[in-house]
Amino acid sequence: MHIAEGYLPPIQAAAWFAVSTPFVVHGSRALVQQVRRDPESKLLLGAAGAFTFVLSALKIPSVTGSCSHPTGTGLGAVLFRPPVMSVLGGIVLLFQAVLLAHGGLSTLGANIFSMAIVGPWVAYAVYALIRRLGGGLDVAVFAAAALGDLATYCVTSAQLALAFPDPATGFVGALVKFGGIFAVTQIPLAVSEGLLSVLVVRLLTRVSGDELRRLGVLRKPAVQA
C-alpha cells in the first residue's frame, strides 16, 4: 500500500525522509562494506533487487474478488536481511514510483519507512524468534511474511492518521478510520502473502538449496568425520 505522490502535507513528507535517512544510510554503509569485501556480491545484490521488484508485482488473488500485490518485504527480509532490504527496498520503491507511478518521490521517505524499514525488521524479528524457539521453517516464513505485511499496513495507516487526525477523536479516531478502510483488503492479503511465501521457500528449498544455504536461510549440512 503505497502513499500516493503529494498525498502527505509537505512538512510530514520531509519528516518521514528525516526518519528514514539513518536506516538507509546504515544499510548503504553495510552494502558498501559488503561490496568492498566481496566485489562479486554486487551482482547478487542487483539480482536480489530485481527479484524483490518482480515479486512485489505478482498478482495474488484476493478474497474480495480483485487482485492484489504482495509487499515482498517479509520474504525479502528472510532471504537478504533487514539492513540490505532498507537499501534494496528504497531502490525498488524509487523504481515503482518512476516506472509505475506507484507511490511517489515526495512520499518516498514515508513509503521507505513503512515498506523498507518497519516491514522487513518486524518480519525478520518474528522469523528469528520462531526459529530460535525451535519452530519450523514453514511456520517462521508464514508468520514473518504475514506479520511483515500487516506491520507495513499498520504503519501506513498511522502515517495517514498523523497527517489527518480526526477533528473529534484525534489520532486514535483517524487510525480507526484509515485502518478500517484498508483492513478489508490488507488482512486477507497478509494471509495470502504468508501462504505464498511458504510455497516459494518450499519450492526454493527443492530447486535452489545451495543459494538458500549461501544466503543463510538453510543450515549447511554437518561435515561427516
Added chain:
Amino acid sequence: MFALDVAAHTGPWRSRHPGEKALLSLGLLACAVILPPWPGALLSGLAAAVLLVGPARVSPAVVLRAARVPLLFVATSTVPLVVTVHAPIRLSVNPAGFGTAAHTAGRSVAALTCLLLFSATTPLSEVLPRLQRLGVPAAVTEVAALTYRMLFLLVESVRAVREAQAARLGFRTWRTAYRSLAGQAGAIFVRAFSRARRLEEGLALRGYTGSLAVQVEARRMSPPFLVASGGLLVLIVAVTAAVVVGPQW
C-alpha cells in the same frame, strides 16, 4: 516493458539532459506539494499536464493508465477525511472535512501529474549513473543499475511463465493459482541468481576489478530550456503569492 519507460525512451525529449527535465518536472512537483493547493497545485498540475500531452507528446492513454492505481489510492484515502468518528465507534459526515479532502486530493493529483511528466520523459538508465554526483555511493548506484537492467528480463520471464501456466489451466482454482504463483516467484529467483552468477563469471574472465561504471552519453544543458523552466516556476510562485496575499492588501 513499462509504458512510462517506453514513452521516456521514444519521446521527443529523449535526447535532452536529465537535469533539464528534473528541474522542470521536479520543480513543478515541489510547487504542487509546497505551495497552497489553490492556486499553486492547480497551476503546477495544469502546466505539467499541458507539457505532457503537448511538447513531450505522451499519449493521454499512457498517462491515464499509469494514473489509475494512484488515483484509486487517493479516492479510497479521501473517504476518511469527510467522516468523523465519535466514541464509542459511531461515524458521521463531517462537512468541514470536504475542504481538506478537496485540498489533499487536488494536491495529490497535481503532484502525480508532475511525477508522470518526469517518468514519461526521463529514462531511469540516464538518471542512475548521474546520482553519484549527488553523493549517492557508487556501490548503491551500480546495484540500482544492475537491478534496473535485470528486472526487464525477469518481468519478461514472469510473463512467459504465467502464459504457460494459464495455458495449462494453472489458475483454475485457488489451490492451483497459489501453486502457479509460487512457481513464478521460484522461477524468477532461480533465473535472477543464475543470471547474476553467469555475469559474475563473464566479468571475472574479463578481469573484473570491482567497478561496473558504464559510459554515459554526454548531453549538453539547453540554456533556453533552463530559462523557460525557471521562468515557468517563478511565474507559478508569483501568481500563487499574488492570489494568497492579494486579498490582504
